[in-house]
Every structure is written in structure tokens, then in C-alpha cells.
Amino acid sequence: MPVPIRVLVAKPGLDGHDRGAKIVARALRDAGMEVIYTGLRQTPEMIVNAALQEDVQVIGLSILSGAHNAIVPRVMQLLHESDMDDVRVIVGGIVPDEDAEALRKQGVAAVFQPGASLGSIVEFIRRNVREGQALR
Amino acid sequence: MKTAERQFTTISGVPIEPLYGPEQLAGIDLAQQAPPPGEFPYTRGIHRDMYRGKLWTMRQFSGFATPEETNSRYRYLLAQGQTGLSVAFDLPTLMGYDADHPLSEGEVGKCGAAISSLEDMEILFREIPLGEVTVSMTINSPAAILWAMYLVVAEQQGVDWAKLSGTLQNDILKEYIAQKEYIFPPHPSMRLVTDTIEFGARHTPRFNPISISGYHIREAGSTAAQELAFTLRDGMEYVDWALARGLHIDEFAPRLSFFFNAHSDFFEEIAKYRAARKIWAHAMRERYGAASERSLKLRFHAQTAGCSLTWQQPYNNVVRTALQAMSAVLGGAQSLHTNSLDEAYALPSEQAVTIALRTQQVLAYESGAINTPDPLGGSYFVEKLTLDIEAAANDYIRRIDEMGGMVAAIEAGFPQSEIAAASYRYQCEVEAGERTIVGVNRFQQDDQPIELLQIGENSARHQCEKLDRLRARRDQARVTQTLDALKSAAQGSENTMPCILDAVRAYATLGEICDALRAVFGTYQETAHL
Numbered sequence: 003m004p005v006p007i008r009v010l011v012a013k014p015g016l017d018g019h020d021r022g023a024k025i026v027a028r029a030l031r032d033a034g035m036e037v038i039y040t041g042l043r044q045t046p047e048m049i050v051n052a053a054l055q056e057d058v059q060v061i062g063l064s065i066l067s068g069a070h071n072a073i074v075p076r077v078m079q080l081l082h083e084s085d086m087d088d089v090r091v092i093v094g095g096i097v098p099d100e101d102a103e104a105l106r107k108q109g110v111a112a113v114f115q116p117g118a119s120l121g122s123i124v125e126f127i128r129r130n131v132r133e134g135q136a137l138r
Numbered sequence: 139m140k141t142a143e144r145q146f147t148t149i150s151g152v153p154i155e156p157l158y159g160p161e162q163l164a165g166i167d168l169a170q171q172a173p174p175p176g177e178f179p180y181t182r183g184i185h186r187d188m189y190r191g192k193l194w195t196m197r198q199f200s201g202f203a204t205p206e207e208t209n210s211r212y213r214y215l216l217a218q219g220q221t222g223l224s225v226a227f228d229l230p231t232l233m234g235y236d237a238d239h240p241l242s243e244g245e246v247g248k249c250g251a252a253i254s255s256l257e258d259m260e261i262l263f264r265e266i267p268l269g270e271v272t273v274s275m276t277i278n279s280p281a282a283i284l285w286a287m288y289l290v291v292a293e294q295q296g297v298d299w300a301k302l303s304g305t306l307q308n309d310i311l312k313e314y315i316a317q318k319e320y321i322f323p324p325h326p327s328m329r330l331v332t333d334t335i336e337f338g339a340r341h342t343p344r345f346n347p348i349s350i351s352g353y354h355i356r357e358a359g360s361t362a363a364q365e366l367a368f369t370l371r372d373g374m375e376y377v378d379w380a381l382a383r384g385l386h387i388d389e390f391a392p393r394l395s396f397f398f399n400a401h402s403d404f405f406e407e408i409a410k411y412r413a414a415r416k417i418w419a420h421a422m423r424e425r426y427g428a429a430s431e432r433s434l435k436l437r438f439h440a441q442t443a444g445c446s447l448t449w450q451q452p453y454n455n456v457v458r459t460a461l462q463a464m465s466a467v468l469g470g471a472q473s474l475h476t477n478s479l480d481e482a483y484a485l486p487s488e489q490a491v492t493i494a495l496r497t498q499q500v501l502a503y504e505s506g507a508i509n510t511p512d513p514l515g516g517s518y519f520v521e522k523l524t525l526d527i528e529a530a531a532n533d534y535i536r537r538i539d540e541m542g543g544m545v546a547a548i549e550a551g552f553p554q555s556e557i558a559a560a561s562y563r564y565q566c567e568v569e570a571g572e573r574t575i576v577g578v579n580r581f582q583q584d585d586q587p588i589e590l591l592q593i594g595e596n597s598a599r600h601q602c603e604k605l606d607r608l609r610a611r612r613d614q615a616r617v618t619q620t621l622d623a624l625k626s627a628a629q630g631s632e633n634t635m636p637c638i639l640d641a642v643r644a645y646a647t648l649g650e651i652c653d654a655l656r657a658v659f660g661t662y663q664e665t666a667h668l
Contacts, residue, residue: 016229016245018318021358021445024558025565027668041666042318045241067229068484068593072244096483098590116449116482117578120569 007131008058012040012049014077017067022094026062029120035127046076053081053089059131062123065095070105078108090130094118149403149573150361151563152526158518172412172521175470175511179419181412181524183470184435188511189502194466195473196498197274197439201226201251202485203597205262208251212266214488220495222304224274224475225262226250226485227284232319234280234652237601247597249485250276254601255647257608259287260294269297273304274349274439274473279321281308282330282635283651286642289342305346305395305439308334311372311544312351314664315553316358321652324545326659330634332379337635339390346395348376349439355553356399357445359561362410363527365399367534368544368553370417374535375544377426387426391433400462400474401443407462408514409523411469414438417528417535440466441475447482451577452588455479460497467507468514474498480588487591551667558668605647612645620644621654628658 011027013020020042031037038056040049053061061081065073074093081089093105094114102113112126146154155162176186185191198220201208212223227250230242236254237246246252253259263273268291277284285306292302310327313320320327331348338347352369360368373394380390398414401407418436422428442462447455456479463476476494478486486494501507514520541547548554567573574580620641627637641651 016233016235016241016319017249018313019358020318021561024668025359025562028558028562029565031668037668039666039668041664067245068248069229069244098483099587117575119579120565 007035007060007127008038008056009035009060009062009127010038010040010049010053010056010058011062011064012044012052013042013064014044014046014049014073015065015067015069016043017065017069018042019066020064022066023062023064026064026094026120026123029124030062030127033124033128046073046080049077050080050084050086054084054086058089060090060092060127063091063093065093065097068096070095070097071101074105074110075108078110090127092123092126094123148362148406149401149564150363150406150560152363152406158522160518162518162522166521166525168516168521171416171525172515178423178434180415180435182512182515184415184437185511188470189467189508190510193502193508194471195222195272196220196495196502197222197224197473197475198491198495199224199226199274199276199441199475200486200491201228202591203247203251203593204600205251205253205258207597209262209264209266211488215491215495216266216271218492218495219499222272222274222473223266225276227275227277228252229319230254231284231648232277232279234283234321234648234656236605236647236649237598238605239649242598246601247593252597252601253284253287254605254649255608256287256290256642256645257604258601259284259291263288263291263295267297268292268295269301274307275304276307278307278310278313278317278319279327280648280652281306282334282638283642283648285334285347286635286638289639290642299342301344302342303344305349306334307351307397308348309351309372309397311375311548312354312369314548314662315355315368315372316360316557317354318664320662322655322659323662324548326628326655327662328375328379328545331376332383333633333635335376335380335390336383336385336633338393339385343393346393349395349397350376351397353397353399353441355557356401356443358557359445359564360557361560362401362403362406363530364534364553364556364560366410366414366417366527367531367538369396369398370414370421370531371535371538371544373418374421374425378543381426387422387428388430388433391422391426391428392430396436396438398438398440398466399443400440400466400471402446402458402462404461404465405514405520405523406527407465408469409520409527411438411440411466411471412512412520412524413528413531415470416524417531437472439473439475440469440471442466442477444477444481447477447479448575448578449482450582451585452479452482454577455482456493456497459494460501463497463501464505464507467501468512470512480590483588484590485593487589489589551665554664555667608645608647616644617641617646617650621646621650624651624654625658628655
């Protein structure tokens with residue numbers, strides 16, 4: 003049995019809209035991944051800490067409030083400072099194209115905008131993280 | 139797939155029969171279930187003449203960036219023929235943080251207007267006569283504080299509180315259930331809500347102190363029946379608390395207002411509004427012994443479904459919104475917000491919000507929908523759907539009663555997990571292609587970008603500088619003294635509204651007032667479960 007991919011699904015910022023985060027978390031779990039859902043209002047520090055504790059390969063950030071430009075760079079910086087650059091960060095939510103481009107330049111692996119299918123998210127993670135892939 | 143094999147269901151998953159006729163209504167006394175509009179239980183509408191007597195209020199929810207910018211948008215909307223205002227606050231305001239709090243970084247003015255103090259509220263309503271327009275405020279956990287700011291601005295304008303007309307959302311239960319903008323734990327939160335209901339009953343007889351909201355429950359992915367049931371059961375919870383406070387049912391019930399979603403399944407939505415009035419009227423009379431006719435009549439605002447708006451081919455959203463708005467009108471809404479075509483992307487541009495308002499005007503003045511109340515009354519299909527959704531909602535209400543009420547049900551995670559299951563089921567149906575979303579999973583094409591409203595970080599800077607200046611010039615001793623008085627009131631059982639008003643008048647900020655309450659009430663963190 004391969005070791006399942008471990009994913010942290012996180013809701014940073016003040017935004018309480020958790021419908022998308024919960025659906026994605028369930029879909030990843032149904033696809034055989036191990037999913038840890040942080041719950042609401044996580045600071046970048048809390049998220050990176052949880053990612054370290056839970057030894058995840060992927061962090062999924064769900065942001066619908068427009069605060070992604072303030073939050074995501076901070077998460078990327080903290081991951082770098084913690085020697086966790088190998089953790090793939092994906093972002094889902096209301097992120098305009100030009101912001102998505104800027105986030106990718108900062109190392110975000112993928113940005114899923116409204117209407118993205120659950121299948122495309124599962125497939126992206128499977129393609130980019132192998133099951134049982136050696137960690138740090 | 140052959141027609142005979144295919145299942146037809148509403149968007150909520152309710153099976154629909156091939157044809158509706160007298161057999162679906164066999165044994166049903168329609169004269170009793172759906173008597174003429176204006177007659178108990180108001181299935182067909184709360185007024186005999188409905189829109190022939192008075193159109194619904196066209197109330198576009200708006201707010202962005204600084205109070206200065208939002209004030210200009212309001213004055214523009216009023217000039218375009220909008221008949222009421224509806225304030226959207228930003229996330230820091232909704233969560234009781236000032237613009238300069240560290241957690242506000244990146245969020246100031248993004249999802250609504252940033253209001254940190256009485257000064258901001260004064261700017262928000264500059265040159266808008268509060269005695270003449272009705273104002274709705276979408277604020278929940280810190281609702282008592284924002285309402286106090288509004289009351290003080292009215293005072294400054296020389297408007298008698300008794301003449302103020304408007305609505306405070308102030309529905310904390312649906313925050314725990316769906317929207318999740320809560321600060322304090324459920325019990326002290328309910329106490330604050332009860333304080334505002336009591337204060338309103340005494341001082342603002344024309345103001346709705348609460349708008350019991352299904353909108354966010356539906357946006358979080360509930361079915362129509364869940365939206366209906368959880369909203370009405372929330373309403374009963376507020377009634378129970380107000381009665382326990384010693385108020386008489388007919389003192390406050392006439393000012394309880396409701397807010398429902400206008401979602402995409404046209405007939406199911408119309409049935410939902412009809413059933414809502416019916417269930418509420420029965421509950422008020424039979425469960426609570428209300429005698430005043432005004433206590434029995436469920437009045438509601440509707441907003442088209444934000445979650446149905448697509449990022450792909452955004453102009454299609456105009457059509458979705460028009461159909462959803464039509465269901466609210468045929469369902470007898472008292473006021474209506476129509477979403478703008480660009481809202482899957484951002485807060486709406488002025489052009490987009492104008493089209494949304496024009497959609498309501500076309501409905502009101504061109505479609506003929508207003509000519510007679512409840513035009514679908516007597517339709518076999520709509521009457522049967524109304525009976526079915528009423529039964530489904532009553533079943534949920536009974537289960538929540540058995541759990542000990544809505545606060546207990548929320549603490550057990552019951553409505554939250556019912557909604558999460560429904561939203562996942564729906565998403566899986568979309569994923570499997572069993573449900574079509576035009577332009578998303580069928581009929582796709584490449585999109586042209588649209589012009590969007592941009593909100594930069596200038597608003598945050600402007601708000602923080604204003605706060606610095608305010609803190610420097612106000613009477614700090616008075617701020618401390620009013621906040622201390624509020625803390626003692628919160629520790630006891632007296633109504634907190636007078637102390638909140640005093641703190642607001644002293645220009646204590648929203649964050650400071652919430653911190654005083656946080657110190658007494660503590661904060662709430664839900665158990666995260668999928």
C-alpha cells in the first residue's frame with residue numbers, strides 16, 4: 003500500500019465562507035488523500051505550523067475575501083524560512099487572473115478560480131505529488 | 139437517456155412527478171391551505187392587494203472601500219431611483235476589529251465599507267436624510283454597536299428615533315450555522331440580540347432590530363427546505379429569548395423581519411416563500427399565542443443567489459438574476475436585491491450594479507408580474523410543492539425542538555453538518571454532469587475580460603490615518619469611563635444598549651467596544667468538522 007498524500011486545507015484571514023474549503027477537503031479525502039482541515043481564521047504562522055506538525059506535502063489555501071495578496075506571500079515566506087519549500091501550495095477562491103499570475107511567480111503551484119472542477123484539483127495534486135513521496 | 143428513465147428533481151434534489159393535476163391535491167382544502175392574500179396563514183401574501191398597493195423596495199446591498207466612497211455610491215443609487223439603502227461592511231468591521239488591527243491587514247474595505255468609529259458612520263450618511271430613507275445594515279456579531287452609531291448619527295441629524303425606518307441584520311444564529319462571522323459564544327451573543335430587540339421595542343418602533351436570514355444558509359449549500367427550516371427555527375429561538383426577557387409577544391413580533399435567498403429553481407423558490415409565511419403564521423399564533431395580526435405576518439427581503447453566479451461568461455448572470463428575482467416577486471417579497479453580473483469576481487462596478495437595478499425596474503414596470511397577487515396560486519404544481527416543502531421544514535423544526543432548540547443544535551453541529559452534506563452532494567452532481575451549469579460544465583467558450591471595480595490599499599491607509607487623528611483628539615478619560623461602564627453592564631443582566639450608545643458618543647472605536655465585550659464574554663471558536 004502506498005502512503006497516502008497528506009494535505010492541509012486552510013482558511014486564512016477573516017473570511018468565514020467555508021463552503022468551498024469543506025467541499026474540496028471532502029473531495030480530496032474521497033480521492034484517498036489524508037486531509038487535515040484547519041477551520042477558520044488561521045494566521046499564516048498557524049498554517050505553516052500546522053503543515054509542519056502534520057507533515058503534509060500540500061497546503062490548500064481557500065480565500066474568498068480578496069485578501070490573498072496580503073496572506074499568500076506571507077505563507078510562502080514562512081515556508082521558505084522553515085525549510086519547507088518542497089511543500090506544494092495551492093490557492094482556491096476569488097483570485098483575478100493578474101493576481102493568480104503574481105502568486106504563481108512567488109512559488110504557488112496552482113490557483114483554482116471559481117468554476118474549477120474538483121476533478122482538476124485532485125488530478126493536479128496527484129500529478130505533482132507522488133504517493134509515498136519522500137519528504138524533507 | 140430516455141425520458142422514462144430519467145429522474146427529474148429540483149435543485150435541492152426533490153423528485154418531481156411527470157405531471158401535476160387534481161390527484162396531487164386530493165383531500166387538500168385549498169381554501170384553508172391557501173386562502174386569499176391578506177388572510178391567515180398568508181400563504182398567498184401578507185396583503186390583499188400586494189404590489190398593486192405598494193411595490194417592493196428595490197434595495198441594492200452596497201459598500202466598499204472608505205465610508206467616503208460608499209457615501210458617493212449611495213447618493214448615486216438614490217439618484218438612479220433606488221428606494222432604500224443597504225450597507226455592506228468590510229470583514230474587519232463584521233469581526234469587530236478596527237482598520238488598524240493586525241488581523242485587518244489586507245481586508246480593509248475589500249468586502250464592504252470600513253467603519254471603525256462614529257466618525258466613519260457620520261461620513262457614510264453625510265447628506266443622506268435618515269428620516270426619509272430606509273436603511274438596512276448587514277452586521278451581526280457587533281450589530282448592537284453599529285446600530286448605536288447609526289442611532290447617534292440620526293440624533294445628530296435631528297431625526298427622532300421613533301421615525302427611523304430600516305433593518306439591522308443582527309442574526310447571530312445563522313453566523314454559527316453558515317456565514318461564520320461570529321465573535322462571542324452563542325449565549326452572550328443571544329443576550330446582545332435580545333438587548334437590541336428589547337431596546338427597539340421601546341425606542342424605535344418602526345425599525346426592524348433583526349432580519350432572520352436564510353440567505354447565507356442557502357449560500358453555504360443548503361437545500362431549499364433546510365434554508366426554510368433553519369431560518370424559521372432561528373426565528374423561534376429569538377422569540378423564546380425575548381419572551382424569557384419578559385417582553386410580550388405582540389410587543390416585538392411585528393418587527394421581526396426575514397431574509398431569504400432567491401435561488402435558481404424557479405417554482406421551488408416560490409413554494410418556499412409561500413410555505414415560509416404559512417409556517418410562521420401558524421407558529422406565531424399556535425406556539426406563541428400572538429394576537430396582533432402584524433405579529434403573524436412574515437415580511438421578507440430577498441436577494442438573488444450569489445453562489446449561482448458564474449465566473450465563466452459573466453453576462454449570463456444577468457439572465458440568472460432576472461429569473462431568480464422574478465421568483466421572489468411571484469413569491470411576494472417586500473424588498474429585493476438583485477446581484478450584479480460581475481460579482482463572481484469582485485464587488486460590482488457602477489455599470490454592473492445599474493443593470494442589476496434596471497432588472498428590478500423592468501420586472502416592476504414591464505413584466506406584468508405585479509398586476510395581481512400570487513399569480514401562481516392554485517397551480518397544482520406550486521400548491522403541491524408548497525405543501526411538500528412545508529412538511530419537510532416542519533420535520534426539521536421538530537427535530538431541532540427535540541434537541542433542545544437551535545442553540546443546542548448548533549452546539550451539536552447539526553445544521554452545519556446537514557448543510558455541508560447537501561452542498562457536497564450538489565457539487566458531486568455538478569462534477570458528474572448530472573446538473574448543468576451553463577458555461578461552466580456545458581456550453582463553454584473562451585471569455586473576454588470584463589471591467590472590474592478595483593480596491594487598492596489606499597483605503598486602508600486612509601482609514602488608519604483617520605483613526606490615529608481621532609484617537610489623538612477625543613476625550614480619552616470619557617472613552618475609558620464609558621467602556622468600563624459597558625463592561626459592568628455586560629457582567630450583569632441589564633440591557634447593554636444605553637452603555638454602548640454612551641461609548642459610541644464618546645468616539646470609542648468599534649474595536650475598543652468589542653474588546654470590552656470580549657473581555658467579559660470571551661470569544662468563540664467552532665470545532666472544525668467536515
